[in-house]
Amino acid sequence: MPEEHVIEQLPDYALGILSAEETRHIERHVNTCALCRRELTTFEAIAGELALAVPAVEPSAGLETRLMDAVARTPQQSATPRRSWWETLKALFARPVPAWSLGAVAVALIAILFAVWSTRPAAPAVPDGMQTIAMAGTTAAPEASGLLVIDPTGNKGTLIVEDLPVLDPEHQYQLWVIRDGTRTSGAIFSVDETGYGTIEVTSPRPLTEYGAFGITIEPFGGSPGPTGDKVLGGSL
Amino acid sequence: MRTAPVTDSNLIRQIAAGDADALQQLFKRYERLVFSLAFRIVDETTVAEEVTLDVFLRIWQKADRYRAEKAQVKTWLVRITRNIAIDHLRRNNRRGLHAQVDWADSAYRELLPVAPSSEETVSANIRQESVVRAVASLPDNQQTALSMAYFKGYSHREIAQILNEPVGTVKTRIRLAMKKLRHLLHDET
Numbered sequence: 085m086p087e088e089h090v091i092e093q094l095p096d097y098a099l100g101i102l103s104a105e106e107t108r109h110i111e112r113h114v115n116t117c118a119l120c121r122r123e124l125t126t127f128e129a130i131a132g133e134l135a136l137a138v139p140a141v142e143p144s145a146g147l148e149t150r151l152m153d154a155v156a157r158t159p160q161q162s163a164t165p166r167r168s169w170w171e172t173l174k175a176l177f178a179r180p181v182p183a184w185s186l187g188a189v190a191v192a193l194i195a196i197l198f199a200v201w202s203t204r205p206a207a208p209a210v211p212d213g214m215q216t217i218a219m220a221g222t223t224a225a226p227e228a229s230g231l232l233v234i235d236p237t238g239n240k241g242t243l244i245v246e247d248l249p250v251l252d253p254e255h256q257y258q259l260w261v262i263r264d265g266t267r268t269s270g271a272i273f274s275v276d277e278t279g280y281g282t283i284e285v286t287s288p289r290p291l292t293e294y295g296a297f298g299i300t301i302e303p304f305g306g307s308p309g310p311t312g313d314k315v316l317g318g319s320l
Numbered sequence: 321m322r323t324a325p326v327t328d329s330n331l332i333r334q335i336a337a338g339d340a341d342a343l344q345q346l347f348k349r350y351e352r353l354v355f356s357l358a359f360r361i362v363d364e365t366t367v368a369e370e371v372t373l374d375v376f377l378r379i380w381q382k383a384d385r386y387r388a389e390k391a392q393v394k395t396w397l398v399r400i401t402r403n404i405a406i407d408h409l410r411r412n413n414r415r416g417l418h419a420q421v422d423w424a425d426s427a428y429r430e431l432l433p434v435a436p437s438s439e440e441t442v443s444a445n446i447r448q449e450s451v452v453r454a455v456a457s458l459p460d461n462q463q464t465a466l467s468m469a470y471f472k473g474y475s476h477r478e479i480a481q482i483l484n485e486p487v488g489t490v491k492t493r494i495r496l497a498m499k500k501l502r503h504l505l506h507d508e509t
Binding site: 092095096098099100101102103125126127128129130131132133134135136137138139140141142143144147148150151152154155156158160250252278 | 338340343344347348351352353355356357359360365368369372373376377378380381382390391392394395396397398399401402403406423424447448451452454455466469470473474475476491494495497498499501502505506
């Protein structure tokens with residue numbers, strides 16, 4: 085049976101005032117319904133035009149200079165051609181890694197995430213005993229992607245996620261590490277307004293002993309077990 | 321022979337390719353719109369300027385995320401501005417300080433928030449006037465509910481609590497307001 089249209093809620097969606105659950109419902113529907121998608125475009129245009137009904141105020145004269153100075157110092161993420169995920173990983177792991185450094189690896193892996201975002205290949209085996217697990221978005225977050233990197237000892241991991249929906253203040257994401265059907269919390273986190281986040285992962289057993297990993301939406305502070313929609317999943 | 325101004329979409333494409341001059345052009349076009357909206361939300365000049373810088377830096381970094389088939393550049397900019405400014409209020413727990421913000425009234429005649437090219441000035445002025453009139457034509461209670469949602473990001477429930485009204489009443493007011501704006505600004509144009 086076809087899903088009911090969501091036209092009544094589209095004005096609220098365009099204003100950005102729905103709960104995370106309502107937002108996901110609308111997004112799922114408009115992805116498959118041309119009528120509601122067209123209506124949404126109209127309401128979003130209205131939300132954009134409402135800014136014209138704001139009394140205009142002049143910013144200070146130096147703002148443009150401040151922006152261009154900041155631009156000169158800010159690397160543009162989209163301007164550099166993306167290397168393939170495998171090439172980036174090879175370059176990363178080819179370097180000598182005398183001591184595991186979560187921070188350094190997290191920074192280096194930002195580039196990998198952009199490759200993952202565009203190609204989403206299966207995670208390759210990597211040298212030096214490190215393992216990577218690619219996580220793919222579910223229907224609840226089809227554009228999201230993630231990468232879990234586990235250090236050679238298997239005891240530490242870094243999770244990097246991108247393009248996850250931004251949640252309302254009452255909810256957070258929770259990573260579950262799964263072994264023999266038992267789900268254990270590995271991290272609770274939020275993402276920035278672009279949907280990006282990098283998180284340290286901890287677990288009672290070495291991460292390499294878990295066969296699968298999933299991320300769900302949970303009430304703020306996390307849950308004892310998964311209760312919300314699954315947004316990302318991957319397995320060793 | 322005069323050349324046609326570069327469209328907003330083309331500027332975004334150039335920005336995505338690393339052209340800082342294109343970003344500067346986009347800034348000149350929309351700095352007043354972004355700053356005015358940010359100021360209306362955060363109510364502090366310094367913070368509104370920081371929000372404005374954040375918005376254009378975000379465009380610089382993420383221009384390749386723009387999808388022309390989904391929204392006009394102006395709509396995209398406004399959405400980013402509202403997100404960043406309202407996030408600032410939430411983080412600093414400042415939404416409640418000025419929960420209700422007035423729209424410009426229909427007698428309002430000031431600067432145009434967008435800096436259009438000279439060819440577009442007349443039509444942009446007319447459009448702004450239409451939007452201001454359309455908002456002013458809404459009943460007061462619809463204007464209030466809409467402004468609390470638009471400028472502060474309050475949910476139906478939060479607005480209902482502040483106004484001491486049933487949630488259903490608030491939902492209806494916001495939806496009726498948006499439908500009337502749709503009728504006035506899109507169906508009749």
